[in-house]
Amino acid sequence: MPRYALKIEYDGRPFAGWQAQADQPSVQETVETALAKLDPGFADGARIAAAGRTDAGVHATGQVAHADLLRDWDTFRLAEALNFHLKPAPVAVLEAAPVEEDFHARFSATERLYMFRLVARRAPLTHGRGRVWQVLNPLNAELMREGAAHLIGQHDFTTFRSSICQAKSPLKSLDEIRIEEIEIPHGREYRFFLRARSFLHNQVRSIVGTLERVGAGSWSPDRVATSLAARDRAECGPVCPPHGLYLTGVGYPRDPFAQTD
Structure with a gap:
């Protein structure tokens, strides 16, 4: 199962923060919903992990998350496909990159x-x-x-x-x-x-x-x-x-x- 790092930019105003919440919009849920259009694992409830769980209203120009996908992707096509499915939310994937399976967006950060x-x-x-x-x-x-x-x-x-x-x-x-x-x-x-x-x-x-x-x-x-x-x-x-x-x-x-x- 290949792992990909995602560099993500977002306007935090419409969201209750990064972390998925049951009854409020979040950046995490928005990205996972876009991933579910591309990958069966996310359609079945797979999750992404991020370097920083930003609070409600906080923005990002360089958030990093990682996702485990069921198929290999060309990273340019992965970013393009995610950005297509993220519309019209104020969230954009700036880059995608393959990473080792022990890379963790949060715990590997220095x-x-x-x-x-x-x-x-x-x-x-x-x-x-x-x-x-x-x-x-x-x-x-x-x-x-x-x-x-x-x-x-x-x-x-x-x-x-x-x-x-x-x-x-x-x-x-x-x-x-x-x-x-x-x-x-x-x-x-x-x-x-x-x-x-x-x-x-x-x-x-x-x-x-x-x-x-x-x-x-x-x-x-x-x-x-x-x-x-x-x-x-x-x-x-x-x-x-x-x-x-x-x-x-x-x-x-x-x-x-x-x-x-």
């Missing part, structure tokens, strides 16, 4: 990359609505970078962890937080890039919401360190909304899509 988009401008958003978090006033990017520096490395991230997080431990290593500031018409966009092997539930949104308070001048950069050390969810800043968050990439010991580049 890092995950997220981007959060925040726009500061007075006028309401039109084109970016539902895809970025909007605030009214400009932020101080340098102060946010100072605050973010306190979070790099291995820490107990209890403060920045959802109260319903199911991870066994709050210890995580955060490898990178990079903040870019971009001038846009009538405002500014701030892009937060975070990289780690794995993240706790709501960790990225909790961090960005806290850093926004630093950029707005409500928090000092050092307060981020104090909040982290408290190991207390009540010490976290506001949790920002999901619609500015994107899963942009997943790292593996060997890039499963390198052969198709």
